[in-house]
Amino acid sequence: MAAVAIMATTGCGAIESAGAKANTKNVAVPASLSDGVLQVATDPTYPPFEYRDSVTNEIIGIDPSLARAIGKELGVKVDFKVIGFDTLIPGLDAGRFDVAMSDVGDSADRRKKVDFVDYAKTLxxxxxxxxxxxxxxxxxxxxxxxxxxxxxxxxxxxxxxxxxxxxxxxxxxxxxxxxxxxxxxxxxxxxxxxxxxxxxxxxxxxxxxxxxxxxxxxxxxxxxEYGGLLGIAAPKDDVQLQKALAGALAKIMANGTYGRLMDKYGLRDLKLDAPRLNQGK
Structure with a gap:
C-alpha cells in the first residue's frame, strides 16, 4: 500500500505529514465536487501528455488518462475544458474550473497562485x-x-x-x-x-x-535536470480537494493503474512512488 508523501510548505495549508498512510479504502469527495463533476482544464497540443486522437478527436494522453482514473476513484464525471496553456493558472486562480492537468510543472512562482499534487518527475x-x-x-x-x-x-x-x-x-x-x-x-x-x-x-x-x-x-x-515535478494544479489552499486528489492518486498507484498508464505513454522513468504536495523546484 503506497504512502501519501505529502508535505505542507509555507503558505500552503497543512494536509498530512510526510509518510502518512494513504486511504485506499475510501476517498472523501470534497464539497467543491458536490455536483458530481471534476472540471479539468487542459491544452491538448502536447503529445504524449495531452492531444487529440486523429480519428475520434477524443482528448487522450497521460494527463487525460490519469484524470479519468482519478475521477473514477472519486465517483465523479470528468469534464475537460480546452484552453491555451498560458491561461491555465490564471483561469484556475479565477475559479473557472476545478483543476488543471496539462504537463504543468510545479514551480515556486506558480505556487503563489495555486497548489500542486505532484505525480511525475520531469526532464x-x-x-x-x-x-x-x-x-x-x-x-x-x-x-x-x-x-x-x-x-x-x-x-x-x-x-x-x-x-x-x-x-x-x-x-x-x-x-x-x-x-x-x-x-x-x-x-x-x-x-x-x-x-x-x-x-x-x-x-x-x-x-x-x-x-x-x-x-x-x-x-x-x-x-x-532541475529536480522538477509535474503536478495537478488545484485552487490555492483548497485542502479538501487536494486530499481527495492525493487520495485517489494514491489508490491508482497502489492498484497498478498509474504504473500501467505511465508505461503506456512512455513515462516509466518519471514515475513517483507516492503523491507529493508542492514539492517541485
Missing part, C-alpha cells in the same frame, strides 16, 4: 535539426547566440532567459528566445529553419522522434 532536452552544430550542445551556455523556441506560458521561457543573461554577462551573444502558442507551432518553426532549437520535455521530445518530424530533427546532448 528537459533540446530538439534541433539534424546536422546542426547544436547536436553537440551539452549545457545552456552552448545556446548563446542561437534562437531557441519555447511554448507560451512554460517554465522553459524563464530558464532560457536566465541562460541568455549569463551569456551576456560572460561577453557572449544573447539567446534569442522565440515564444510560440503551442508545441506544433514551435516544431513547425524548427523544421522550417526559423529557429535553431526547441526546449521540450524529454518525453514529448521522444514522442516527436516517433513522428515524421524525426526525418528532420534529432535530440541534442543537453539534459536540463
Amino acid at each position: 528537459d532536452v533540446l530538439l534541433v535539426p539534424r546536422g546542426s552544430s547544436l547536436v553537440a550542445a551539452e549545457s545552456m551556455a552552448d545556446l548563446c547566440g542561437h534562437s531557441i523556441a519555447a511554448q507560451l506560458g512554460t517554465l522553459e521561457i524563464g530558464w532560457l532567459q536566465a541562460a541568455s543573461a549569463k551569456c551576456v554577462s560572460n561577453g557572449k551573444p544573447a539567446i534569442s528566445v522565440k515564444v510560440f502558442p503551442g508545441s506544433p507551432a514551435a516544431l513547425l518553426a524548427l523544421t522550417t529553419n526559423r529557429v535553431d532549437g526547441f526546449m521540450s520535455d524529454s518525453v514529448a521530445a521522444a514522442f516527436t522522434m516517433k513522428t515524421s518530424a524525426a526525418a528532420k530533427l534529432t535530440i541534442a546532448k543537453l539534459r536540463y
Whole structure:
C-alpha cells in the first residue's frame, strides 16, 4: 500500500505529514465536487501528455488518462475544458474550473497562485535539426547566440532567459528566445529553419522522434535536470480537494493503474512512488 508523501510548505495549508498512510479504502469527495463533476482544464497540443486522437478527436494522453482514473476513484464525471496553456493558472486562480492537468510543472512562482499534487518527475532536452552544430550542445551556455523556441506560458521561457543573461554577462551573444502558442507551432518553426532549437520535455521530445518530424530533427546532448515535478494544479489552499486528489492518486498507484498508464505513454522513468504536495523546484 503506497504512502501519501505529502508535505505542507509555507503558505500552503497543512494536509498530512510526510509518510502518512494513504486511504485506499475510501476517498472523501470534497464539497467543491458536490455536483458530481471534476472540471479539468487542459491544452491538448502536447503529445504524449495531452492531444487529440486523429480519428475520434477524443482528448487522450497521460494527463487525460490519469484524470479519468482519478475521477473514477472519486465517483465523479470528468469534464475537460480546452484552453491555451498560458491561461491555465490564471483561469484556475479565477475559479473557472476545478483543476488543471496539462504537463504543468510545479514551480515556486506558480505556487503563489495555486497548489500542486505532484505525480511525475520531469526532464528537459533540446530538439534541433539534424546536422546542426547544436547536436553537440551539452549545457545552456552552448545556446548563446542561437534562437531557441519555447511554448507560451512554460517554465522553459524563464530558464532560457536566465541562460541568455549569463551569456551576456560572460561577453557572449544573447539567446534569442522565440515564444510560440503551442508545441506544433514551435516544431513547425524548427523544421522550417526559423529557429535553431526547441526546449521540450524529454518525453514529448521522444514522442516527436516517433513522428515524421524525426526525418528532420534529432535530440541534442543537453539534459536540463532541475529536480522538477509535474503536478495537478488545484485552487490555492483548497485542502479538501487536494486530499481527495492525493487520495485517489494514491489508490491508482497502489492498484497498478498509474504504473500501467505511465508505461503506456512512455513515462516509466518519471514515475513517483507516492503523491507529493508542492514539492517541485
